[in-house]
Amino acid sequence: MGVVGAWPFVRKKGYEPTFAHPNSARFNPTSQGRLRHIDILGCFFSTIRRAYSCYDADKAHLIVESAIKKYALPTNSILYMDGQPSQEKRATNVRRQEIRDKAVRQAELDIIRLEDRVGTKQKMRKQVYFSAKRNLEKAFSWALVAKQSLIEFLLSNGWTVVICETEADVTIARYSQPDDIVVSRDSDLLFYHNVGTLWRPLSGNKFLIYDIAQVLMVLQINKDQWTALGVVSKNDYTANITSLGLQKQLWYHQEPRGDR
Numbered sequence: 001m002g003v004v005g006a007w008p009f010v011r012k013k014g015y016e017p018t019f020a021h022p023n024s025a026r027f028n029p030t031s032q033g034r035l036r037h038i039d040i041l042g043c044f045f046s047t048i049r050r051a052y053s054c055y056d057a058d059k060a061h062l063i064v065e066s067a068i069k070k071y072a073l074p075t076n077s078i079l080y081m082d083g084q085p086s087q088e089k090r091a092t093n094v095r096r097q098e099i100r101d102k103a104v105r106q107a108e109l110d111i112i113r114l115e116d117r118v119g120t121k122q123k124m125r126k127q128v129y130f131s132a133k134r135n136l137e138k139a140f141s142w143a144l145v146a147k148q149s150l151i152e153f154l155l156s157n158g159w160t161v162v163i164c165e166t167e168a169d170v171t172i173a174r175y176s177q178p179d180d181i182v183v184s185r186d187s188d189l190l191f192y193h194n195v196g197t198l199w200r201p202l203s204g205n206k207f208l209i210y211d212i213a214q215v216l217m218v219l220q221i222n223k224d225q226w227t228a229l230g231v232v233s234k235n236d237y238t239a240n241i242t243s244l245g246l247q248k249q250l251w252y253h254q255e256p257r258g259d260r
Helices: 008-012 039-053 059-068 087-119 126-138 144-156 168-175 212-219 223-232 246-252
Strands: 018-020 036-039 078-082 161-163 181-183 197-201 207-211
Touching: 036 039, 036 168, 039 059, 039 078, 039 126, 039 168, 059 144, 078 144, 078 168, 087 126, 144 161, 168 197, 207 212, 212 223
Parallel strands: 036 078, 036 181, 078 161, 181 197
Antiparallel strands: 018 207, 197 207
16 A cells, blocks of 8 residues: 555665654553544554454444544544545556455355365364455455444544545645644655654554654655655556656665675
């Protein structure tokens, strides 16, 4: 998701994001001050997939809200929900649907194999079970009715929810100010002019904090150049431009491997 290679690129260039533990003062969800713009799908897709695959809607809503509360409260945040797929990302969306369709077909075969082993009282094989689990996860598609129901649930509990026209990152970049905090795993948000601080969620409710001004200082480029680099790099909207982009830069700076 986002600009391919962005996270390793900034570290390769010498910028080390700040690690934030859940108990740190600035991470604390009750901290007031800087407004937090939270990309729901960009932060909680795994939680959403698990919750809506295993539980009814009411239970799933509570699970997702509980996950959000680990990052922020209604009083200090705005939540953003993706809208309709954008035409500019049509190729990416088609590719993702093909991956889901393939996963569905493979999961059906895995389930048949599992049923056959159970029916013939054969020992269950872990690789078949994990293959089925993995493919079911890949095949997950969040129903529109469940998404709308979650939005209504969050609004009723006092959260501010912005339903985006298309992609959440575009709307977040439009409304956020440089002093605000953006929370997302989507590396596209590193490159928008209005984004000054990006919190990248990790497992265990931890974060890597990217100060964009410091990133630019390390890279010795300005914001316009940084945005342009994101545009010419491979991302969800366009392919990498030949000889340009982050992937080219990463390859160019790799250590040589033996004699060539």
